[in-house]
Amino acid sequence: MADARKRLEPQSATGTVGSARIHDSAARHVAGEAVYIDDIAAPEGLLHACLGLSDIAHGRLVSLDLDAVRAAPGVVAVLTAADIPGANDISSTHRHDEPVFATQTILHHRQPLFAVVAMTREAARRAAALAKGVYDEAAPVIDVASARAAGGALVTDPLKLERGDVAAGLAASPRRLTGSMTIGGQEHFYLESQIALAIPGEEEDMHVFSSTQHPSEVQHMVAQVLGVGSHAVTVEVRRMGGGFGGKETQSNLFACVAALAARKLKRPVKLRPDRDDDMAITGKRHDFICDYEIGFDDEGRIHAVDAVYAARCGWNADLSGPVTDRALFHMDNCYFYPAVRGRSEPLLTNTVSNTAFRGFGGPQGMVGAERFIEEVAFATGLDPLEVRKRNLYGGNSAGEGIGRDLTPYHQTVEDNIAGEVIARLERSCDYRERQAAIREANAESPIVKRGIALTPVKFGISFTATWYNQAGALVHVYTDGTVMLNHGGTEMGQGLYVKVAQVVAQAFGIGLEQVKITATTTGKVPNTSATAASSGSDLNGMAALDACETIKARLVAFAAAKWNVLPADIAFLPGRVRVGAEEIGFRELVGAAYMGRVQLSATGFYATPKIHWDRKAGRGHPFYYFAYGAAAAEVAIDTLTGEYRVERVDILHDCGQSLNPAIDKGQIEGGFVQGMGWLTTEELVWDEKGRLRTHAPSTYKIPVASDRPRIFNVALLEDAPNREPTIHRSKAVGEPPLMLAISVLHALSDAVASVGGHKVCPRLDTPATPERVLAAVERVRAEAGL
Structure with missing residues (x-):
């Protein structure tokens, strides 16, 4: 294994951007040496928490007898909503519809009611099963059809995208058809389950190790539940064993319960649910029913589309509004519809609260789009690929001054x-x-x-939430020429860390092994956006580069003065720096700059340009x-x-x-x-x-x-x-x-x-x-x- 690890270690090289470099933790993954939260050495006095869950999907909690739970062997404490010093709320939206612990109304099967804290994880799990709940059970709303029948709208303003006269387009189409498609959901099935380890510090301080894609949201939620300022909470993430969107908001519950217990007991607390509980508690990819009407001609060209995307969202809002929005943003896939109307229908159900999942609604929108193409192909007897080509963005004008490059949300496709x-x-x-x-x-x-x-x-x-399109980074250059890199992106196996490290290595002209990638922490880079929307490298790479350029500008100014050359005569080259007619090593330049009292640390920041979105009007440039x-x-x-x-x-x-x-x-x-x-x-x-x-x-x-x-x-x-x-x-x-x-x-x-x-x-x-x-x-x- 040692020989294999040696072959996998990054070798000194410059010009690293664009080269095929191994994942920074690849060897540790293979060797089993990569440290995840459950691998962290147990702090002194560590306790373990387990969630107590409801036995029904819908109804009222009449009473909850926890005496047997408290009396179980190894139990240290039992926590309910009454023990929360701050807000019993971890919702990621303004609706405030997601309590940490349910108090009266039960809205999905296995909804958390309380937490047991015990000396061991096994003791906590056994004790949690001893609770006796009395319920007034009601019929649950399970699927899209029953939610529609119950009038279970999740939001009062579902998105509508519209361009052109759809009614006229359908009426004038030589041929029309209607249909419906059921699009299933999906479990994230990350290899590392949800997990959090909370370690209390002095006064109100709390350090939380969380398997989350959104450290800043976990920080704010923990602070909100504990009733303290965000500055008292530090959230740290070195790596996740997969996320896929399932750890963007769903990690909040586990981090908040661990922190709540740690705060009350003044001891470290870990919460790692059993896989069955994890799957029963956490949200999935939204499943949809797409109802559609299509107008087209005998040549397979679509004239008009009218579609409704109805989604099973679960028991609270979570991210269902934005997810169903993005489904509409992708109901066109690669195809131009001369007249189009798309409407979302997010529906409340007594199931887990569905959430972000790789693609964030886009895949469901595209599956619908490809069904439209298939329907037209079979109706006309044409080859499906030929129908796809005939409906692509681009080509001749569609009439009324509209080219075949305008999306349903009125963004021009410039890079088709x-x-x-x-x-x-x-x-x-x-x-x-x-x-x-x-x-x-x-x-x-x-x-x-x-x-x-x-x-x-x-x-x-x-x-599409424009304010999330920002990132920060922190870069330190040490006097030996090595570099420490920190940014707001999280590593879940996708290789974000090594990509951003490559950007930094190339910026300074140094080898990749000279860049130390450090754990994401809210204590170094604040107000981070979730590592989601495929934007991790885009945002954090640019923020890290911005920090590097700041340091390089200081080094250039110093070298120009010290060696009496023009700034334009200084260049960072692979493995060295040219200063006028001479070349020196990066380490030599950095050492000299330190002696000259030059600051060798910088923050970086990036905000995506050009984007804007007016949801009410259904128009903008969201991408x-x-x-x-x-x-x-x-x-x-x-x-x-x-x-x-x-x-x-x-x-x-x-x-x-x-x-x-x-x-x-x-x-x-x-x-x-x-x-x-x-x-x-x-x-x-x-x-x-x-x-x-x-x-x-x-x-x-x-x-x-x-x-x-x-x-x-x-x-x-x-x-x-x-x-x-x-x-x-x-x-x-x-x-x-x-x-x-x-x-x-x-x-x-x-x-x-x-x-x-x-x-x-x-x-x-x-x-x-x-x-x-x-x-x-x-x-x-x-x-x-x-």
Whole structure:
């Protein structure tokens, strides 16, 4: 293992941006040496907390008998809402609708009611099960249909995007159709569960180690619950074992309970829920029902779209408003609709509060968009890829002075390269030749049918909450030439830390090993934004570069004075600094600058330019740029069982000028597989009582190694730097690749359609489990008269 670790260690090199460097913790991950919160050496006097949870999904808590809990072996304390010195509220919105502990009204099964603090985790878990609750149970609202019937609107002002005269566009369309699609949710299934370790300090001080994507929000929530100022709370995150959006707001509960117990008992407290409890308590990807009406012509060109995206949001607002907004922002994917109206319908249900998940509503919007294309393709008898091409942004004017480059939210698509990406992938993967071969093979194969599809991605990059598009950084240069880097981004395995370190190393012309990446902490960089919206490298890379440039400017001014040269004659080169006609080492320059009393530390800041958004008007420029990609998937299905294999996937993805191709390819591969799981095998099931039945690995199926595509080709789009001045002209890569997996859904649809001679639209809902595939096969056969 030592030899393997040595081979994986970063080697001294400069010009690191754009080079394929390994993840900074890769060797430690493989060796099991990477320290997560549960690996931190137990502080003296550590106690363990466990949440006590409700037994019903909806109703009133009549009484709660905790005597047996308090008397259980090893129990130190039992905490309820009455023990909270500040606010019993951890909601991330102005609605204040998420209590730490429920007091009377129960709104979802396994809602936290109290916490047990004990000497051991096992003792706390056993004690929590001894609570006796008496409830006045009511019928729960579980799904979109029942929420609609109950009038369970989550917000009074759901988003509506509209451009053009939709009614006239539909009326004038040569052909029209209506339909509905069910789009399933998804469990985050991060490998490291939610966890927090709270250590009390002097007076009101509290140090919280939290597995969170949003340290500043955890800081504010802990302060709010404890009734202290944010300056008394420090939140630290070295790394997470996965997040995927599930640790953007959902970490608040666990951090606040641990801190509450630590404050009351004046001892360190850790809270790590069991996996079943984690899955039962925390929110998921929103599932949607998309109802649509489409106007189009015989050439497959869409004239008008009217769609409603209704979402199961759960028992409180959380981030459901912004998530359903972003679904509408992506209801176009890569396609121009001459007249369009999209409406969101976020609905309250007695289920866990659904939350951020990689793509943040965008994937659901795009799945709907690709269904629109598929419907038109089958209605006209045209090839789906041809219909996609005919409806891409760009091309001739659409009339009334509107070009084919205006989104439903009235942002002009200035960087449209979707057609180019599709064309390149279509050629490189021999799409047409393989499609013809598949059709021939299917004609000779009565049981196993193959399918192929190529789908594109256009994903907007920026937080639509404009104020989140900012970041800070702190950079120290030491007298030996080494550098300490800290910024507001969090590392959850995606390689953010190493990317930003590469930016800093290149800025100073030093080796990557000279840059120390330190844990994210609110005590060093305040008021951080969540590491989300694919913006981690964009924001924190620019903030770190800003700090470096400040230090470099000071060094240049010092060197110019000391060596009597012009500032223009000083340049930072790989491994050295040119000062006039001479070259010196970076360490030598830094040492001299210190002796000359030059400040070698700086903060940096970045705010994304150009973006603005008027939600009420449904207009603006919410995205700084778009990331593009395309994937071609080939599958084989067994028409007797509905089982299937993903035989081959070819991906061409747009990362702009990649900061680190190795990290980016890993993100593309992982994102694709996660998206494939969402669309095929990962199914959330609640029973009629509102109990989540898929609450463990035994009942919830994520993709495993054998589910991967047999052939998996991933390439980055070359010679396509970002037209916007992002960090080294790169593009975000966290979320966009997940939507490439839509190609698998449509390849399955193509295979199903083959049993009916491609005459009937399969209308596959997601997840397209083998059961759903088999049902679709039977329906297509019946409708085709076979």
